[in-house]
Amino acid sequence: MVALKLEDVGAHYGRVQVFEAISTDWLKGGTLTALIGPNAAGKSTLFKRIAGLLKGAGVVTVEDVREGFRPICYMPQDTGANAVLTVYESILLAAKQGSGWRVADGDLSEIDRLLSALHISDLAFRDLGALSGGQRQLVAIAQALVRKPEVLLMDEPTSALDLFRQIEVLEFMKRLAMAEGMAVLIALHDLNHALRYCSQTLVISGGKLLASGATLDVITPAMLRDVYRVDARVENCTQGRPLVIVDGTA
Amino acid sequence: MVAVLQDQPIVEGRGRYRALAARRILILSGLALALALSISIDIGLGPARYTLGEVLSAIFMPDTVSNQLRVVVWDIRMPIALMAVTVGACLSLAGAQMQTILANPLASPFTLGISAAAGFGAALALVAGVAVFPAAIQFMVPINAFLMAMLASLFIYGVSTLRGVSVETIVLLGIALVFTFNALLSLLQYLASEQALAAVVFWTMGSLTKATWMKVAVTFGVLVICVPLFARRAWALTALRLGDDKAASLGVNVRGLRLETMMLVSLLAAIPVSFVGTIGFVGLVGPHIARMVVGEDQRFFLPGSVICGALLLSATSVVSKMLIPGAILPIGVITALVGVPFFFSLIFTNRRRAW
Numbered sequence: 001m002v003a004l005k006l007e008d009v010g011a012h013y014g015r016v017q018v019f020e021a022i023s024t025d026w027l028k029g030g031t032l033t034a035l036i037g038p039n040a041a042g043k044s045t046l047f048k049r050i051a052g053l054l055k056g057a058g059v060v061t062v063e064d065v066r067e068g069f070r071p072i073c074y075m076p077q078d079t080g081a082n083a084v085l086t087v088y089e090s091i092l093l094a095a096k097q098g099s100g101w102r103v104a105d106g107d108l109s110e111i112d113r114l115l116s117a118l119h120i121s122d123l124a125f126r127d128l129g130a131l132s133g134g135q136r137q138l139v140a141i142a143q144a145l146v147r148k149p150e151v152l153l154m155d156e157p158t159s160a161l162d163l164f165r166q167i168e169v170l171e172f173m174k175r176l177a178m179a180e181g182m183a184v185l186i187a188l189h190d191l192n193h194a195l196r197y198c199s200q201t202l203v204i205s206g207g208k209l210l211a212s213g214a215t216l217d218v219i220t221p222a223m224l225r226d227v228y229r230v231d232a233r234v235e236n237c238t239q240g241r242p243l244v245i246v247d248g249t250a
Numbered sequence: 251m252v253a254v255l256q257d258q259p260i261v262e263g264r265g266r267y268r269a270l271a272a273r274r275i276l277i278l279s280g281l282a283l284a285l286a287l288s289i290s291i292d293i294g295l296g297p298a299r300y301t302l303g304e305v306l307s308a309i310f311m312p313d314t315v316s317n318q319l320r321v322v323v324w325d326i327r328m329p330i331a332l333m334a335v336t337v338g339a340c341l342s343l344a345g346a347q348m349q350t351i352l353a354n355p356l357a358s359p360f361t362l363g364i365s366a367a368a369g370f371g372a373a374l375a376l377v378a379g380v381a382v383f384p385a386a387i388q389f390m391v392p393i394n395a396f397l398m399a400m401l402a403s404l405f406i407y408g409v410s411t412l413r414g415v416s417v418e419t420i421v422l423l424g425i426a427l428v429f430t431f432n433a434l435l436s437l438l439q440y441l442a443s444e445q446a447l448a449a450v451v452f453w454t455m456g457s458l459t460k461a462t463w464m465k466v467a468v469t470f471g472v473l474v475i476c477v478p479l480f481a482r483r484a485w486a487l488t489a490l491r492l493g494d495d496k497a498a499s500l501g502v503n504v505r506g507l508r509l510e511t512m513m514l515v516s517l518l519a520a521i522p523v524s525f526v527g528t529i530g531f532v533g534l535v536g537p538h539i540a541r542m543v544v545g546e547d548q549r550f551f552l553p554g555s556v557i558c559g560a561l562l563l564s565a566t567s568v569v570s571k572m573l574i575p576g577a578i579l580p581i582g583v584i585t586a587l588v589g590v591p592f593f594f595s596l597i598f599t600n601r602r603r604a605w
Contacts, residue, residue, distance in 0.1 A: 053498045076495035083491035084546040097500045108264040121261035
């Protein structure tokens with residue numbers, strides 16, 4: 001099963017150092033890992049650095065990548081709303097990048113399967129520009145998955161989705177990661193989602209990795225006060241699930 | 251993805267996609283047919299009134315017709331008709347790829363000052379005899395035009411890569427470039443001799459009447475170089491329309507692709523301008539028409555832009571010969587007069603978003 005490890009990874013834009021010396025243990029496939037932190041903490045930048053889209057110090061290692069799969073795929077926060085392309089074409093475009101013009105039946109079957117799995121088959125021949133923000137996020141997920149990644153970096157994939165869709169997408173990703181042995185890192189703002197779906201969590205703030213490990217060990221009142229400047233508790237609900245309850249600003 | 255994806259009933263979109271692609275191929279074929287028709291009419295028309303039979307004889311059996319007819323058809327009408335096609339194709343393709351890489355519906359060689367820069371470069375050669383690249387003095391005019399166009403392109407590209415630069419800034423910058431080069435051109439005109447002034451005015455109006463087989467071959471050669479290079483990057487260029495981050499996440503070298511495309515766009519814009527002057531409308535509207543009818547998948551958009559631009563300028567060439575019988579009006583004047591109403595009608599009747 002695939003595994004990802006960061007060793008002393010840093011990144012900068014020009015002379016501005018966004019983060020430095022971020023190291024992790026092996027992040028194993030088959031699970032969801034949350035990447036959390038306040039706004040502008042560098043979550044997107046870290047993803048871009050891991051995906052090789054930004055240069056910087058340190059080493060990103062991906063082990064045990066299967067034949068026919070891509071090691072890492074980064075899913076940005078948004079996908080173009082101005083392109084005069086149908087949803088179907090935009091997913092095909094992601095699948096065919098770097099290959100020839102000919103489109104095989106197999107390419108199209110894969111798209112059909114993904115659209116059905118994400119419950120967006122009805123959007124297939126709508127123009128991207130006619131979609132809502134949430135619908136575009138679902139299309140972006142399909143664009144990422146069609147590339148068959150071993151490690152998938154999802155940048156706030158649920159930020160524009162309604163509650164039902166958020167849960168649907170995260171449950172789908174959890175099942176997919178388990179079934180496929182995929183390592184999924186998700187940048188999230190909703191810490192209850194992290195508690196519910198992600199077995200591991202990384203916390204970055206102020207250009208540093210502040211904590212990493214099992215989600216329940218990482219999301220603590222002390223961390224919430226230090227990173228988010230809120231007084232909060234982590235308690236189990238009546239169904240036994242851990243929840244973050246915010247009492248106020250610190 | 252098998253295990254999780256197969257637990258849903260699959261809705262087939264494959265057939266509909268194939269039908270959509272077939273429809274687009276049909277549209278492109280129809281446009282190509284219209285282009286062939288337009289070229290035929292263009293060759294058939296001219297101040298010297300020959301019948302269709304005489305023109306066809308001159309084309310297919312040149313030995314059987316008079317010398318005058320042969321010269322009119324082969325050395326005047328055919329170069330003009332084919333120049334309209336190649337220039338229209340070049341400018342439209344240049345506009346299409348500028349709009350793609352700058353994510354800007356207003357981008358075209360004309361609106362962003364690249365045509366003006368090329369015109370100024372050519373005028374420098376004609377009026378002042380200044381060669382930007384002195385090693386190839388016999389090609390001073392096209393090379394000057396190309397290098398000035400390239401400078402303008404690189405300037406726009408350089409600014410567009412700066413952080414915080416918006417689409418509107420680039421358009422404003424382009425307008426500033428147009429004014430700057432037009433002012434410099436006016437200065438050259440002011441200083442020019444009578445003969446050089448006439449040559450410079452030729453640019454500002456845009457005209458196909460000085461077309462020759464050599465010029466047709468050179469502009470066609472530019473297309474032959476550029477089209478395959480763009481075609482090879484069709485998926486990557488389409489991905490740019492999803493935004494830089496998205497394209498990069500799909501493995502596209504965004505900076506490299508932009509730079510390479512900008513250089514090819516300079517070539518596509520500069521060479522026609524150096525031969526026929528500034529023809530403004532085609533580079534902006536040709537791609538928009540193509541986008542409306544075949545979308546932005548470059549596998550269709552690329553040939554669509556080429557054919558639409560060629561058809562637009564070829565049809566304009568026909569109109570320029572018909573408006574005043576016996577006279578050929580400068581095509582640069584006619585493009586806007588013919589194209590604008592047509593473009594408006596497309597915008598207001600097409601329910602699909604154009605950008």
